[in-house]
Amino acid sequence: MKTHDEDNFRVGELVTRDGTDIHRVTKADEGYGSVEVVCVKAPATGWCKVGDVESNLGARYQRVA
Numbered sequence: 001m002k003t004h005d006e007d008n009f010r011v012g013e014l015v016t017r018d019g020t021d022i023h024r025v026t027k028a029d030e031g032y033g034s035v036e037v038v039c040v041k042a043p044a045t046g047w048c049k050v051g052d053v054e055s056n057l058g059a060r061y062q063r064v065a
Contacts, residue, residue, distance in 0.1 A: 008058065009035050015061035020044040022064055026053070033058045 008030045009015060015023050015035075021043035027036035039052045048054065 008033065009061065009063070014040075014064040016064050017061055018043050018045065021048070023054070023061070027055075028058070035061065037061070 009025045009028050011025050011028055013025045015025060015037060017023070020041075021039065022041035023037035024040050025035050026038055029035070034055060035058045036053060036055045039048045039050050039054075042049050
């Protein structure tokens with residue numbers, strides 16, 4: 001079973017949405033599970049580019065292994 005902390009991202013962590021992109025967490029709101037991320041490696045499908053900032057639900061991302 002996951003703990004509450006395992007479900008939340010921390011500032012500075014690297015995350016991905018589709019496995020080809022990499023984003024760095026710049027803000028994390030543990031209470032709402034939302035994050036702000038900046039793209040550091042663009043995805044293969046081109047839905048964002050390096051430097052783009054996005055606010056979204058943390059549940060849309062996975063930690064980069």
